[in-house]
Amino acid sequence: MKKIAIASDHAGFELKEKIKEFLKAQGYEVLDLGTNNTESVDYPDYAAMLAEKISAGELKEGVLCCGTGIGMSIAANKFPGVRAAVAVNEFMAQMAREHNDANVLCLSSRVTDPEIAKKLVDVWLNAKFEGGRHDRRVKKIIEIEKKER
Numbered sequence: 001m002k003k004i005a006i007a008s009d010h011a012g013f014e015l016k017e018k019i020k021e022f023l024k025a026q027g028y029e030v031l032d033l034g035t036n037n038t039e040s041v042d043y044p045d046y047a048a049m050l051a052e053k054i055s056a057g058e059l060k061e062g063v064l065c066c067g068t069g070i071g072m073s074i075a076a077n078k079f080p081g082v083r084a085a086v087a088v089n090e091f092m093a094q095m096a097r098e099h100n101d102a103n104v105l106c107l108s109s110r111v112t113d114p115e116i117a118k119k120l121v122d123v124w125l126n127a128k129f130e131g132g133r134h135d136r137r138v139k140k141i142i143e144i145e146k147k148e149r
Contacts, residue, residue: 001027001028001029002027002028002029003028003029003030003031003059003060004023004028004029004030004031004059004060004061004062004063005030005031005032005033005050005053005054005059005061005062005063006019006020006023006030006031006032006033006050006062006063006064006065007032007033007034007035007046007047007049007050007062007063007064007065008034008035008046008064008065008066008109009035009041009042009043009046009065009066009067009071009072010035010037010038010039010040010041011043011065011066011067011109011110012043012064012065012066012067012072012107012109013035013036013037013038013065014038014109014114015065015107015109015112015114015117016032016063016065018114018117018118019063019065019107019114019117019118019121020032022118022121022122023063023121026122026125031053031059033046033049033050033053034046034049043066043071043072043075044071044075046064046072047064047071047072047073047075047076047084048075048076048079050062050064050076050104051075051076051077051078051079051082051084051104052079054076054079054081054082054103054104055079055080055081055082057081060103061103061104061105061125062103062104062105063104063105063106063107063121064076064084064104064105064106064107065106065107065108065109065117066106066108066109067108067109067110068086068108068110068111069086069087069088069106069107069108069111070086070106070108072084072106073085073086073104073106076104076106080145080146081103081142081145082103082104083100083101083102083103083104083138083141084102084103084104084105084106085100085102085104085105085106086106086107086108087105087106087107087120087124088108088111088112088120089116089120090119090120090123092120093105093120093121093123093124093127094123094124094127096124096127097124097127097128097129098127098128098129098130098134099130099134099137100134100137100138101129101134101138102124105120105121105124107120107121
């Protein structure tokens with residue numbers, strides 16, 4: 001069984017729950033890292049929990065949900081090896097994987113209808129990294145991560 005992590009802040013909680021059920025129905029083992037309700041929390045805490053697991057190689061991919069997806073993506077991308085992308089339409093979800101080898105999909109609960117969000121997850125999970133010229137570019141991102149500042 002393929003394993004995937006999911007996390008949200010309070011704004012993304014309801015969307016997270018719907019995506020979690022969708023993933024389970026698709027045969028995924030879902031590691032839910034919280035939050036567990038709609039009480040206000042800080043999105044970087046939840047992005048970090050998921051991104052740490054990706055960065056450490058414990059998991060290959062994850063989904064983050066917040067109000068816009070932007071805050072989660074910013075926080076998650078601070079971790080080496082994490083390529084978190086916000087997608088609000090199918091083309092963005094597909095390109096995030098095919099061209100950027102995104103291993104974290106960030107969704108917006110305040111912009112994206114839950115049924116569309118499920119479709120975005122499906123498209124992203126089923127898209128494959130194209131490699132080629134995109135591999136060269138992803139490797140450049142990895143080199144940027146390695147630079148000492």
